[in-house]
Amino acid sequence: MSALDKKLFRDLASLRGQVITIALVVACGIASYIAMRTAYDSLITSRDEYYEKYRFADVFANLKRAPRSLAERIENIPGVVEVQTRVVERVLVPLDKLPRPVSGTIVSVDRHATSQLNGLFLKEGRELDPRHPDEVILIDGFATAHDLRPGSSLPVVINGTLRKLRVVGVALSPEFVMTLAPGQLTYDPGLAPVLWMNHAALEAAFRLEGAFNSVTLRLERDASRAAVLTELDMVLKPYGGIGSVARDKQQSNYMLSGELAQLDSMAGFVPYLFLGVAALLVNVVLSRLVQLQRSSIATLKAIGYDDRAITLHYLKLVSVIVIGGAALGIGVGSYLGRLEMHLYTDQFFRFAEPRYVLAPSAVIFSVAISVASACFGAWFAVRRVATMPPAEAMRPAAPARYRRSLLEVLGVWRFLTPVMRMIWRELSRRPLRLMLSALGIALGVGINVVARSMTDSMDYLIDVQFHRSMREDLNVTFMNPVPRSALSSLRSIPGVHYAESLRSVPVRFRSAHQYRDAVIQGYSDQQALRKLIDDHAIEVSVPEHGMLLTEKLAEILGVRPGERITVEIREGDFRETSVTVAGLVREPFGLSGHMTERSLARLLGDTAPISTALLTVEPNAVESIERRLKTFPTVASVASPQDFKRQFNEQSAAIMNVFMFIMSLFATIIAVGVIYNNARVALSQRDRDLASLRVLGFTKREVAAILFGEQAIQIAISIPLGLYVGRALTIAMMTNADPETYRLPVSISAQTYVFAIGVTLIAAVLSALLLRRKLDQLDLIGVLKTRE
Amino acid sequence: MSERREQAASERSEPLGEAVLWARGLTKIYQMGEVEVQALRGVDFALHRGELLVLLGASGSGKSTLLNIVGGLDVPTSGQVFYSGQDLSQADDKELTNFRRRNIGFVFQFYNLIPSLTAAENVALVTDIADESLHPRDALALVGLSARADHFPSQLSGGEQQRVAIARAIAKQPKILLCDEPTGALDYRTGIAVLEVLERVNREFGTATAVITHNAPVAEMADRVVSLADGRIISDHKNPARKSPRELAW
Numbered sequence A: 001m002s003a004l005d006k007k008l009f010r011d012l013a014s015l016r017g018q019v020i021t022i023a024l025v026v027a028c029g030i031a032s033y034i035a036m037r038t039a040y041d042s043l044i045t046s047r048d049e050y051y052e053k054y055r056f057a058d059v060f061a062n063l064k065r066a067p068r069s070l071a072e073r074i075e076n077i078p079g080v081v082e083v084q085t086r087v088v089e090r091v092l093v094p095l096d097k098l099p100r101p102v103s104g105t106i107v108s109v110d111r112h113a114t115s116q117l118n119g120l121f122l123k124e125g126r127e128l129d130p131r132h133p134d135e136v137i138l139i140d141g142f143a144t145a146h147d148l149r150p151g152s153s154l155p156v157v158i159n160g161t162l163r164k165l166r167v168v169g170v171a172l173s174p175e176f177v178m179t180l181a182p183g184q185l186t187y188d189p190g191l192a193p194v195l196w197m198n199h200a201a202l203e204a205a206f207r208l209e210g211a212f213n214s215v216t217l218r219l220e221r222d223a224s225r226a227a228v229l230t231e232l233d234m235v236l237k238p239y240g241g242i243g244s245v246a247r248d249k250q251q252s253n254y255m256l257s258g259e260l261a262q263l264d265s266m267a268g269f270v271p272y273l274f275l276g277v278a279a280l281l282v283n284v285v286l287s288r289l290v291q292l293q294r295s296s297i298a299t300l301k302a303i304g305y306d307d308r309a310i311t312l313h314y315l316k317l318v319s320v321i322v323i324g325g326a327a328l329g330i331g332v333g334s335y336l337g338r339l340e341m342h343l344y345t346d347q348f349f350r351f352a353e354p355r356y357v358l359a360p361s362a363v364i365f366s367v368a369i370s371v372a373s374a375c376f377g378a379w380f381a382v383r384r385v386a387t388m389p390p391a392e393a394m395r396p397a398a399p400a401r402y403r404r405s406l407l408e409v410l411g412v413w414r415f416l417t418p419v420m421r422m423i424w425r426e427l428s429r430r431p432l433r434l435m436l437s438a439l440g441i442a443l444g445v446g447i448n449v450v451a452r453s454m455t456d457s458m459d460y461l462i463d464v465q466f467h468r469s470m471r472e473d474l475n476v477t478f479m480n481p482v483p484r485s486a487l488s489s490l491r492s493i494p495g496v497h498y499a500e501s502l503r504s505v506p507v508r509f510r511s512a513h514q515y516r517d518a519v520i521q522g523y524s525d526q527q528a529l530r531k532l533i534d535d536h537a538i539e540v541s542v543p544e545h546g547m548l549l550t551e552k553l554a555e556i557l558g559v560r561p562g563e564r565i566t567v568e569i570r571e572g573d574f575r576e577t578s579v580t581v582a583g584l585v586r587e588p589f590g591l592s593g594h595m596t597e598r599s600l601a602r603l604l605g606d607t608a609p610i611s612t613a614l615l616t617v618e619p620n621a622v623e624s625i626e627r628r629l630k631t632f633p634t635v636a637s638v639a640s641p642q643d644f645k646r647q648f649n650e651q652s653a654a655i656m657n658v659f660m661f662i663m664s665l666f667a668t669i670i671a672v673g674v675i676y677n678n679a680r681v682a683l684s685q686r687d688r689d690l691a692s693l694r695v696l697g698f699t700k701r702e703v704a705a706i707l708f709g710e711q712a713i714q715i716a717i718s719i720p721l722g723l724y725v726g727r728a729l730t731i732a733m734m735t736n737a738d739p740e741t742y743r744l745p746v747s748i749s750a751q752t753y754v755f756a757i758g759v760t761l762i763a764a765v766l767s768a769l770l771l772r773r774k775l776d777q778l779d780l781i782g783v784l785k786t787r788e
Numbered sequence B: 001m002s003e004r005r006e007q008a009a010s011e012r013s014e015p016l017g018e019a020v021l022w023a024r025g026l027t028k029i030y031q032m033g034e035v036e037v038q039a040l041r042g043v044d045f046a047l048h049r050g051e052l053l054v055l056l057g058a059s060g061s062g063k064s065t066l067l068n069i070v071g072g073l074d075v076p077t078s079g080q081v082f083y084s085g086q087d088l089s090q091a092d093d094k095e096l097t098n099f100r101r102r103n104i105g106f107v108f109q110f111y112n113l114i115p116s117l118t119a120a121e122n123v124a125l126v127t128d129i130a131d132e133s134l135h136p137r138d139a140l141a142l143v144g145l146s147a148r149a150d151h152f153p154s155q156l157s158g159g160e161q162q163r164v165a166i167a168r169a170i171a172k173q174p175k176i177l178l179c180d181e182p183t184g185a186l187d188y189r190t191g192i193a194v195l196e197v198l199e200r201v202n203r204e205f206g207t208a209t210a211v212i213t214h215n216a217p218v219a220e221m222a223d224r225v226v227s228l229a230d231g232r233i234i235s236d237h238k239n240p241a242r243k244s245p246r247e248l249a250w
């Protein structure tokens, strides 16, 4: 081994404190990048593979009723490759242990049909036997939630008749990855049953023999979706077609896309942020580490080593550190990535065969960024020394030139102790270096803020939604809109304090070529339990005429206040009408329209029936009220915001929290790494001065006070800077979020700031403790002996 | 005119053969903010084959500046440096590095050892990149440090460190050895020991050696003594006979 390589290993060993902490910073950057990117990419890959393998359809349409022979006409639409006709209906599943029946979907299965789209992934049990009309296959999420297995019997209200069906299989379907039960805000698989039944049995139950009310298509790869949809709508119109949708607006896929987009808004920002911050900090720290070897570099050059050999030597040094950290980062990152992906696929996105993929590109990218940044730092430092004539570089840097500062002129000076004066002079001598160090620490503080701010957004969302907007104790959703008089029968249930109506009408908003499926909410005059609030939690009143539109929705559709917008009603007589946009409201999430109940009734030309009732109730009467509601045949579901909140906390929030914890941990390690290295380098730079002071009779405490005083001032500067940086980064992250799903205002809680400050202070104290030992062992004799 | 003739005469009458390293009209100005420091004010210099030359002068007279420039560690503000016919003042950084690597052994006042390498490894640092070199341990034996080969610089005394530096300088058997105050940081006895090593290397290998000192008695061990004051050469004379370092006293 060459002497230079020996030097490499010796240096690594003697710098191990720094080597380890820098490697950890690299590891955290790479691990967070790999974890988030690969988890997200794997979800996308798993989804795509799932859709592909189980032949998720390209186009979906529902209609009233059409003869099966119509399939042939649909098949003739240019671009259509495959047509699957079927019966899809709503059913109720009154499970004994549930306080109220849950509303679900039942889908017909024809195993002998030529076209098999939206295939089932049978997790357990077997296929349907066409000879047994009472067999069903049940969706996995619901089966798991209620402990139903093949062999279980399942009560189902089909077209008004209660039947006992037998579960023969448990399955997953690309069509029902995520489903939203009526009245639900969050995806709760336990409240969203999907059943598959032999087509003959189902057709008979709904009097649809030889007919279908749902069709799905597979298209040629380059077919024009818009053209097919238009043509299909034309074909289906006479049969009660209510508008077809392509895959992107299919309910489950739309929700899934929204969730993935939200995930992407983080996965497209946070990993780059962490990787970038880690790389940047490693660059600075390593550059300083190399600069400390100024005299060795000059000596090597003086005795005949050329720049290339010297540069290579230092690149090797930093590469060993970075590669070590990268190996750890890849290991931890892929472990966490797999974990995160499974957190999602186990309880949220139910894919048939989720597959974790550690994409080589993610590994290469993150490692390359880290290595390049570190090497650039080292290279830069070597260059600075190597371009000087060795005679100059070898000379110990000339005694620093100090200037009298403003502080001295102002006379404050008199009150400072000599130690304080030394600190002040040292810092003011190199303001740039001070700022760079402070900025480095500030980035460490900032990413702590970002990591925690994601939880804050969650909390904000929950607060706005469940505490300020949804003030009811229970909400009751009816199967079909019911007359207002239903409210009085609800009021008469013992334990119900108050009931008010809320009308939600599913619609399709259309303007020029843009359309979105959404809901119009109709508010009564004294709406008390459901307030329309904007993204800053301010109540907005609904105008008497016209409609308030979610600002984002208006933007998507390209309409402005005062303009009219086309509304296709998706219930009742499916009429098409139009309404004036009276104003816009900035809502934190979702896309909807808001009108008074009166003007909504005018728009629909009906007597203002209600689709939902909101109740406040006696807290301990909830169960008895739910039991009573179970007997109302018109009630589709009863839900409570508290349940949503719990559901939300268990799902998204739970995953987020795991995630946030890991990110905070990484951010903390990065902050510690930076603060420690910063102080460590400062010690190396000044050890001769400090040792000289000790020789002159300064105590260990006084010498420590000088070094740590400087560090403390840096940290004091970096904390407010870091909080500001963290806020700016959080805003950047929010801006990156998919605006169709969430438009959360930036809300960073005081706890988050306190946490970030706390982490920084703890890191500072920890570094001080580690360095205190080194400081106590300053080589006093060495100072007197040599200058090297 | 008469100066020129004198100089030419002195070069011709040089008994120890032609110059291996020589410089003409060297000036060096350091710019320190608004202040200019003129370290060399027109210096002609020659180091002849096989000779032991002592550069004498008070602190700040420009000795290190001169030695650094002729050794290729620094560049003059004006003037030229020649090494066997090659004009070093025209050389780029790469050529200078090569020149140092092949021909020059340096001994610095503050040793400049690599702290993380042992004595033998510090020597190996040079033998690794030199064409014909001594084994590091042989080089250490030459300076009487065989027993300390595996010690780190921090475990060696100043004199020992300086001897390691000399071993490092001579291990590649350079044609020229340039030593900047090799005894400056050492006590009398250690200083003498270090000078003895230099004298032996000069005698046994015929290495042209220049030794800087501000210590006048050291001049008596030289073949020739050049004195500097305030950036100029004020005298250049040959000693009738070299004294052995052991005979020096200060």
Ligand SMILES: Nc1ncnc2c1ncn2[C@@H]1O[C@H](COP(=O)(O)OP(=O)(O)O)[C@@H](O)[C@H]1O
Binding pocket: A392, B030, B031, B032, B037, B038, B039, B057, B058, B059, B060, B061, B062, B063, B064, B065, B066
């Ligand atoms: N890097 C430098 N910058 C400014 N002045 C310098 C520098 N190096 C040397 N000098 C000045 O040049 C003069 C000669 O220095 P030097 O050659 O080191 O003298 P010597 O080695 O004889 O003590 C001195 O006045 C010194 O202060």
Ligand SMILES: [Mg+2]
Binding pocket: B063, B064, B065, B180, B181
């Ligand atoms: Mg000098």
